[in-house]
Amino acid sequence: MELPHSKIVKVKIFDSEYTLKVEDEELAYKAAEYVDKMMRELHDKLPNQSILTIAILTALNIAEDLFRERRDVGCIEGEIEDLLRGLSSKVDKMLSL
Template sequence: MELNLSETKTIKVKILNTEYTLKVEDEELGYKVAEYVDGVMRELESKFPGRNALTIAVLAALNIAEELFRERMKHDNVEGEIENLLMDLSNRVDKILSL
């Protein structure tokens, strides 16, 4: 994923009580992503009190990456099911046309 710097906007977000300045193409998405990351980190911070911010950040990154991989697997499974249905439909159309 490449960021087009000519079309970026600068936003300020707060994640786990630290303010960050981000360059984003889509402000609304940037805020939503930052809010999501902050939520994941706060949840982990409450589950593992006393851990430093780096540990919480790594745990959050691992959790978010796992979510991403699970969603990709679901997408691939759905894509495979659609391909199978299309092949079946194509075979049925071929049979009908050959009658």
């Protein structure tokens, strides 16, 4: 599938270069930099592991971060909805006086 307004960028992750078709060039570079950093940190901790294992562990760590963020955002959204309902109820009471 062709991305609208797509650009071709080259990124380097763990000493390998990848050509990507992206919509947001800056985001692609930041993501590649983040993945590279995470892989290098894991490799430093687990130097005897294969690159494939390092890549999979990195993917799992990033996925765990994503799910944690989604859960936290969901909790915050729920709190905001509760506050808005409370405020709406108070406004309704004030208007009916």
